[in-house]
Each structure stands twice: as C-alpha cells, then as structure tokens.
Amino acid sequence: MSSGIQRVMCEEDIIGQKASIVYESMLKHLVTFLPLPIGRCNFIETVTNVSCHASGPFEVHLSSRGTGTVIHWMCSKGHKVWVCNSQPTLKYGMHAGDFMMATNILLSGNNYYKVAHLFNYMNMGFLGKDTFFKIQDTYCIGAIKNVWEEKRSAAIQRVKNKDGIVILADGRMDSPGYCAQYCSYTAMENDSKKIISVVTIDKRQTSRNSVIMEKEAFVRTMDKLLGEVKIAEICTDAHTQIASVMR
Ligand SMILES: [Zn+2]
Incomplete structure (x- = not known):
C-alpha cells in the first residue's frame, strides 16, 4: 500500500x-x-x-x-x-x-x-x-517540572536580596476539605505577582488526615522560602491552624 x-x-x-x-x-x-x-x-x-x-x-x-x-x-x-x-x-x-x-x-x-x-x-x-x-508521563511531566524550576529560581533570584517581601499564600484541595486526597499550596510574591512556591501534599503524608494537609503544606512552604528570601509579611485566609503556627 x-x-x-x-x-x-x-x-x-x-x-x-x-x-x-x-x-x-x-x-x-x-x-x-x-x-x-x-x-x-x-x-x-x-x-x-x-x-x-x-x-x-x-x-x-x-x-x-x-x-x-x-x-x-x-x-x-x-x-x-x-x-x-x-x-x-x-x-x-x-x-x-x-x-x-x-x-x-x-x-x-x-x-x-x-x-x-x-x-x-x-x-x-x-x-x-x-x-x-x-x-503525560513520558513527555510532559519532566519538561513542565524543568520549566517550572527555571522560572521559580529566576523569580527567587529577583527578590532574594530584598529586605522584606510580602507573600500571598493559600491552599487548594482537589475535593472538599474533609475528604480531599491532595492539597496544593501556592505562594505569590506581592510586588512581582510571581508564584515562588507550589507545594503539593498527599493525604498519606499527613497520616491520612486531610484536615491538617493545608497546615502541613504551609509549614513546608515556609521552611523552604525562609531559607531563600527574607519575608516581612504573609497574607493567607482565616485558617485557624495556620494562624496558630504563625503565632
Ligand atoms: Zn487490489
């Protein structure tokens, strides 16, 4: 043929x-x-x-x-x-x-x-x-991760010498909070409006307790960012567990 x-x-x-x-x-x-x-x-x-x-x-x-x-x-x-x-x-x-x-x-x-x-x-x-x-597995995930890491490190480079930056952060569940499997926590730098961190937590990382996933994601976000930039202020929604971590 x-x-x-x-x-x-x-x-x-x-x-x-x-x-x-x-x-x-x-x-x-x-x-x-x-x-x-x-x-x-x-x-x-x-x-x-x-x-x-x-x-x-x-x-x-x-x-x-x-x-x-x-x-x-x-x-x-x-x-x-x-x-x-x-x-x-x-x-x-x-x-x-x-x-x-x-x-x-x-x-x-x-x-x-x-x-x-x-x-x-x-x-x-x-x-x-x-x-x-x-x-998705063969061609996309690796390439997207590489681009994200490049963009993130460029965004961090731009603000790492600033004296105190303002971070806007919030978590999002893949389904209602009490039965969610994943929480992805995103942090944005206020001046540049660039995303400088995305942390995804799987319920299995919090002993299958989905209610504490957002707090765990927040802690991991801060642990990483505090080693990279000087943070003056963090704005999140009214989340009682995160408020207590902050205190
Ligand atoms: Zn023929």
Missing part, C-alpha cells in the same frame, strides 16, 4: 500549525474527487507472488482514530491501495493532534475527563485515557 502520510520530523511541523474541526461527510466529499498518484492496485499476493493491478475508481473508507481520521482507498478486491491521514504522524504512528491534545490539556490547566466529555458531546474522536497518561 502506498501513502500520502506526512511525518513530523521537527518541532515546527506541529507547534503553531493551524487545525480545525472537519466533518467526515465533507472530508469524504472532498476525497471522492481526488485523483490518486497511482492508477492501479500494487498489492502482491504473498503466496502466489501475483500482482493485483485492479484499476480505479477506488472505494473510499473513513475511520476514526484518536482525534484524527484515517482515509483508505480500497480496490475492488478489498486491498488497501492508498492511505492518507487527517493529521501528520509522529514516530511509531502517533497522531500529532493526539499528542498536542494531551500536552495542551495539561498546559492549559484542564482535565482529561472533562475535555473527553466535551468531545463525546461533540461526537468527535478523542484519545483514550491510557494514551493520554502515557504521553
């Missing part, structure tokens, strides 16, 4: 490329009139070594794969004559759109299940959760 598949060879092949929602009916309408670069089926029977040579017009089949559509042209004997993809593909055949979707769900602060739900309502193909988490 021949193909018109476009491979992603470098960053520019996918980053910043325009994309749009395409309806399958429109795609089918378009490709039906498309002349293929080959006029005959070049399938060779493995046992007999006989070529098929069936000539066109070939039947067009569309199939959904992840966020993309794969188009096959089939000869009268059912051989795949030509294949084309609605998206460029990466090494090992991963759709560029699936890869970009997975990374951008993270980068835009979204949630896989919510976006998958939206796509389901739109009757649009979407990447499976295993693919999403594989991409």
